[in-house]
Amino acid sequence: MLEIRNLQAKAGDREILRGINLTVKPGEVHAIMGPNGSGKSTLAGVLAGRDSYEVTGGSVTFLGHDLLELDPEERAREGVFLAFQYPVEIPGVGNMYFLRAALNAIRKHRGEEELDAVDFLNLARKKMKLLEMDDSLINRSVNEGFSGGEKKRNEIFQMAVLEPKLAILDETDSGLDIDALKIVSQGVNALRDKDRGIILVTHYQRLLNYIVPDFVHVLSGGRIVKSGGKELALELEDKGYAWIDDTVAV
């Protein structure tokens, strides 16, 4: 469903991605690991269409679309979802109002009927259970006053409601204590589906104990320098990222 070919991108004058190649098929879970500054979050941002990055080469095809040609909202409506590393607060905008607007924008794009407030709330309540989220969330503004863990949970809750075709989770595990990590992982696992691709961007192996990936890729210096199965993550944990730099001639 996703074909990344020789993708290059820079932020300002700094080259960050130097030729990424990656194929994600429906149903697969890919973990992208790598040291700080290796380009993990840039890759996530470029796929979602964040305009602080400039794509300088390569191509990304998503379900037959040239993804790089689409605006961020068009990508979202086609089914690309990014769970943010730092979810953004929007004061005064109700969490549910926001999510309904998002869902209806996507449904409208698909030619489906928009959900009214009652139907939406029923759907949302079901998904809230999945993430063990507090009812008070209904009346709060988007991420405003949420703890770090609540924000991350809210991201996965949004993903559960929007049911994307491709989900990119950017450091979803950062800032989570072990209980929250378990809940978030349960939520993600429940969303694993034969039609859905998932890209997990993470620094630590720990998340992968809970969400077991089909493939692990190691990003270093803006390239994928090593790919393997889930055991690669354990090896990394054992030997550290320095091991990669030693084994791969950059």
Added chain:
Amino acid sequence: MSTSVPSIEELANQEYKYGFVTEIESDTVPPGLSEDVIRLISAKKKEPAFMLEWRLKAYRQWLKMTEPKWANVKYDPIDYQKISYYSAPKSAEDRPKSLDEVDPELLATYEKLGVPLMERAALAGVAVDAVFDSVSVATTFKGKLSELGIIFCSFSEAVREHPELVQKYLGSVVPTSDNFFAALNSAVFSDGSFCYIPKGVRCPMELSTYFRINNGESGQFERTLIIADEGAYVSYLEGCTAPKRDRNQLHAAVVELVALDNATIKYSTVQNWYPGDKEGKGGIYNFVTKRGKCLGKNSKISWTQVETGSAITWKYPSCILQGENSVGEFYSVAVTNNFQQADTGTKMIHIGRNTRSTIVSKGISAGFGQNSYRGAVKILKNASGARNYSQCDSLLIGDKCGAHTFPVLEVKNNSAQIEHEASTSRIGEDQLFYCRQRGISNEDAVSMIVNGFCKEVFRELPMEFAVEAQKLLGVSLEGSVG
């Protein structure tokens, strides 16, 4: 803008029922201001002698005053001798016969705002109109209100029918010499609204009026006086919209509110005068004096305003908290886009004991807009136990606009409690990207973020007005984020 209106059609059919305009139809006093002009205005309106004297006194005071320069706004000098100080409604023949003859751009704005078809005609000045230039005829629901003893009529009618009330309260909150624009208004005001709620009566409906500028050369000088007698309650809505004009027009209104013991007045405004075009050409100069006096104990006056229009806004709805335990509130959203300038805020003057006031101001600047909040909280010597809470937030869209705040505190009683919070934020690229990543369009995202920012003010508005205000904000900021 929908008042429940069986009356628009009704009023249209019984054109000029309230009489006083018929004989002066279509006439405009030549430009210029002198005692003779004021005598002429007063005579045309068949006013009693006390009104003429009051006007002349104001005029003589005005002559000695100078235009205030302290506001953070810039505009070309106004030539007061080039303004025509009186214009009655044009006759039906002079007005557009149907919506087909109206500026399509104006109609497009109504469309975006969702103004009902019937009202579009009224607002656009089509001949089937219920609201007129300078002379307001919108004295609707009169029968029903009069059963309760409520007086709601045009100012001219009040002068003729209830001179004792007018004489007692006119100028009691905003004296003729209060400021340059108030003095000018006092001398030449054309018409406006008058409202009196008798003792113990709760006005069963929102009272509303539309003001509109229709005549190219005439300044607009409205006068509003609302009195809530002991234990009375009234909610008053003021909505404005102006047709497109390409030269600046002066608008200098005065609104006075008086609340007696245990009375409450809630005054809500959605102001959408023509703001000028994208280059800053044209647009209304809006110099307004609005003030309420909580005269009685336990009285309350609450101002809520949504200001999206005008080239220049100079407006400080204020409260004089004289009665013990009286309460003053000010909730404001002011939007400036393109080349609009707004200098707006409030004054809360605490005179009585245990008086309380709340100020929530939200300024939004986009384009080259300049938005200033100017507020004063004064706690006088005898106002023991007075409290004030002020919150003053600014939102910037783009990097060519400005937000300014000028808060002043003057405390002469050391038992006062005062809190002031202020913030300035920019609509973040991060917020926009977050919304867009969820599938929400750029435009919807801006409108969502802005409406969220204004929420505390919008919830003070009556329901229908709140819906309209949200739409208005969307239209006002259209295209401000690329």
